[in-house]
Amino acid sequence: MTAPAWQADPYAEALRTGRGPLYLRRADGWLLPLEVERWCGAPDAADLTVLRRCRGTVLDIGCGPGRLVAALAELGRPTLGIDVSPEAVERTVRLGGSALRRSVFDPLPREGSWGTALLIDGNIGIGGDPRALLERVASLLAPDGVLLAETAAQDVDERAQVHVCDGGRAQGAAFPWARVGAPALLRHAREAGWATPPEHRVDRWAVGGRAFVALRRASRTGVPVPGPPRRREPQD
Template sequence: MTIQADVAPGLLEQVDQPRVGDAFGELVTRCWAAGARPGSVFEVLERADGAVFATDTSHWFSGPAQWNGAETWACEQARGRILDIGCGPGRHALALTEAGHHVLGLDSSPGAVAVAEERGLSVVLGELGEAEALGAFDTLLLLGNNLGFLGSRESSPAVLAQLAALARPGSQLLASTRDMRNSQVPETLAYRARNRALGRLPGEYRVRIRSRATATPWFEYLYASVDEVRELVRDSPWALCDSHQEGTAVAVRLELRG
């Protein structure tokens, strides 16, 4: 059977790419409006090889009882003045604030910042490179797999230096990531093998977040094992002091040298 469609010339070419925008902010805004109800909104992470991964957006609103053990362990180490980098709608910032900590959130998503503010949190809209005006902190958080902001072996020294510029003497950096070495997904195994062949770390991903017809710009994101984190920080202002792993979930504690 042949199906014919009456489509105006050029129409398909006009709609074959998503609009670039605050896709993450759209997702958390819709989920918040739905009461952060599980199953109400799904986030799609698209990798550069075409693989897509869907997750329930409500996890960005989960409380400590729903966190993995690595992130629970990381939050238990938090102290002093805290900067939650890439805070999203504030799941970690909210729990730490309610526990009596002084927490400031930082995120580049206008939608996520608006939701975090609605939840009563103190949040700044901006990028990591713009954060020095916020002063110095005792604890920096990169949770929700946000160690991924290191991006790659090549970009990590600059990011680690930016983080050190926000830290007081004796400060710590608490970060979480995923150790994907034991993945059994054929596409992920192939992607990691291609990275190795190109001289990259296996967990260097190029991804974007999708929300309906909106997508973030493509960005580099790193998934690393504890040994790879140790390699990345070796010549940085930071020293790896402790780690906690449960399954693929990894959290690390770095201390500012000197």
């Protein structure tokens, strides 16, 4: 019998041990490596650029083993992680963070009042429909809230049915996933009603081969809500 997505033995085992190999596998055999060791380690230089941009209360969507939730808790930032994996939630709590076993599409605490939402480590792919995910995140944020999202480094916009696997026979059930680069994310954001000013004014940055975008909800007048001053980050 196939284990449920993100609750498969390979994923739970990887989080317990803190190491892979672990992949998302498409039906055609294509494999996307999952960076379990990085997820289970301390925040790296790229993560720190995300943490510095957080403001208000923070919702980490798909928090995984909880490194960002725990780091924000240490900084005194009120933060909640959500994840569908019981092992991920348990590990986050063991690190000193707060976490619930929930999907982003489930009812959640403080809906409409979060200051910051995080979609890091490829989590813009949750549900396989970036526009639907962005619409849901907008409903979770306060009117002046900000979404910090990690994108694919390439200009890609694709959807697929995938399995979590360890490179061998063990794998979970198929589920929809998406990969989007920054240009595609901005297109989906415009369609979902986010404030997306001209691309050269969007807060985009890249560190350590990882790429990020900050999105802000539009005001009722359609004018972007002002955000914090932009920082210049080291580029690759």
